[in-house]
Amino acid sequence: MLSFATEFLDDMKRQLMSLGRDRYSLPRTYKRVSHAKDKARPELRKFGWETLGYSESFNLPPFRDSIQRVDGNNLTVEEFRRDFERPRIPVIITGLTDNWAAKDKWTVERLSKKYRNQNFKCGEDDNGNSVRMKMKYYHDYMLNNKDDSPLYIFDSSFAERRKTKKLSEDYSVPKFFEDDLFHYADDKKRPPHRWFVMGPARSGTAIHIDPLGTSAWNSLLQGHKRWVLIPPIAPRDLVKPMAHEKGKHPDEGITWFQTVYKRVRSPSWPKEYAPIECRQGPGETMFVPSGWWHVVINEEYTIAVTHNYCSVENLHLVWPKTVKGRPKLSKHWVKRLTEQRPELLEIIKSASEIPLYDMNESSSDSSSSSSSSDDSSDESDCDDSGRCGGRKRKNDDRSNECPEKMSTTYFQNSLV
Ligand SMILES: O=C(O)CCC(=O)C(=O)O
Numbered sequence: 001m002l003s004f005a006t007e008f009l010d011d012m013k014r015q016l017m018s019l020g021r022d023r024y025s026l027p028r029t030y031k032r033v034s035h036a037k038d039k040a041r042p043e044l045r046k047f048g049w050e051t052l053g054y055s056e057s058f059n060l061p062p063f064r065d066s067i068q069r070v071d072g073n074n075l076t077v078e079e080f081r082r083d084f085e086r087p088r089i090p091v092i093i094t095g096l097t098d099n100w101a102a103k104d105k106w107t108v109e110r111l112s113k114k115y116r117n118q119n120f121k122c123g124e125d126d127n128g129n130s131v132r133m134k135m136k137y138y139h140d141y142m143l144n145n146k147d148d149s150p151l152y153i154f155d156s157s158f159a160e161r162r163k164t165k166k167l168s169e170d171y172s173v174p175k176f177f178e179d180d181l182f183h184y185a186d187d188k189k190r191p192p193h194r195w196f197v198m199g200p201a202r203s204g205t206a207i208h209i210d211p212l213g214t215s216a217w218n219s220l221l222q223g224h225k226r227w228v229l230i231p232p233i234a235p236r237d238l239v240k241p242m243a244h245e246k247g248k249h250p251d252e253g254i255t256w257f258q259t260v261y262k263r264v265r266s267p268s269w270p271k272e273y274a275p276i277e278c279r280q281g282p283g284e285t286m287f288v289p290s291g292w293w294h295v296v297i298n299e300e301y302t303i304a305v306t307h308n309y310c311s312v313e314n315l316h317l318v319w320p321k322t323v324k325g326r327p328k329l330s331k332h333w334v335k336r337l338t339e340q341r342p343e344l345l346e347i348i349k350s351a352s353e354i355p356l357y358d359m360n361e362s363s364s365d366s367s368s369s370s371s372s373s374d375d376s377s378d379e380s381d382c383d384d385s386g387r388c389g390g391r392k393r394k395n396d397d398r399s400n401e402c403p404e405k406m407s408t409t410y411f412q413n414s415l416v
């Protein structure tokens with residue numbers, strides 16, 4: 001009888017261990033993590049999060065660094081515009097974080113202490129609601145999980161919440177990106193544009209194009225990120241995993257690096273879609289020009305901040321997408337730009353598919369995005385942003401494609 005009881009207990013213990021309960025330092029982490037996972041990726045409930053064994057088996061080939069790097073302290077805004085922004089050439093700018101408080105303050109130890117009890121968004125449920133976790137649990141999870149494609153903090157409201165807004169004082173928008181024309185729209189109306197980003201090895205962002213034709217900068221404070229960027233002209237079907245490659249993690253960066261990446265690096269990959277690859281390190285700022293496909297995987301835990309913006313250089317791309325995807329915002333925005341940046345109206349006019357005086361009749365801010373499915377392929381790119389983070393929504397291929405950045409209100413009514 002006794003040996004039966006001992007065996008039973010041993011068996012229970014083995015089961016608990018296989019669930020990873022013993023993995024974490026805090027007694028509640030397992031429960032909090034399970035709860036978040038259930039909401040963010042319910043489809044993995046049965047399959048499991050560690051089933052593919054990527055924490056043991058996933059390895060990236062040595063990187064081929066093919067990106068230009070420039071020293072931000074020796075670059076003028078004019079030069080940046082002429083050499084990178086206007087021709088839409090990706091670049092890593094160094095030296096921009098040298099004077100940021102975040103350089104010292106954004107360590108995992110300090111953040112996990114200071115924001116211990118603050119909730120951060122690490123996923124989204126099927127209804128588009130944020131899935132949040134307290135920093136102390138996420139910290140424990142980040143350092144100890146063995147998940148194939150772990151939960152990733154991608155939080156766009158950190159600067160608006162009373163107890164986390166101090167994070168936004170730890171860095172400043174580099175001069176190259178300061179003239180963000182969405183600033184002219186009311187804060188409440190403008191799309192989400194800044195994200196605090198933190199995640200362990202293997203977390204990342206599925207291949208996507210950033211929303212509404214915006215460009216992005218992404219400054220890394222801790223760890224290393226591997227990036228692959230592919231020119232805007234590359235067709236979606238070529239850059240995305242094929243149906244049979246999607247598996248259980250169809251919209252995760254790691255799936256791309258296990259599948260499409262091999263093709264991208266093979267000699268048969270079309271020269272006109274030649275990728276730009278790199279390994280971004282602490283203190284480096286990636287510039288992602290409008291329209292470029294990009295995919296990211298974290299090599300170890302990383303902490304970063306990223307902003308999306310519209311500038312004089314990409315306004316001609318952002319404007320028509322905003323009219324289509326966010327018509328109400330576009331009307332408000334053009335009014336503000338007319339008052340405060342009248343010199344930009346020429347750009348807007350020549351980029352407009354709809355004459356400005358027609359805007360009231362021809363566009364309404366529909367709350368449905370049903371027209372997205374027959375949108376042109378050009379419109380569907382971003383916006384295919386798997387983000388953008390890969391937090392996709394199930395049964396909705398399009399919104400899935402631009403996870404985080406896209407599934408927030410930014411895209412609620414968007415056609416992307
Ligand atoms: O840091 C990352 O995971 C990439 C972020 C990204 O591409 C995005 O925010 O759109």
Ligand SMILES: [Fe+2]
Nearest residue numbers: 209210216388
């Ligand atoms: Fe992106």
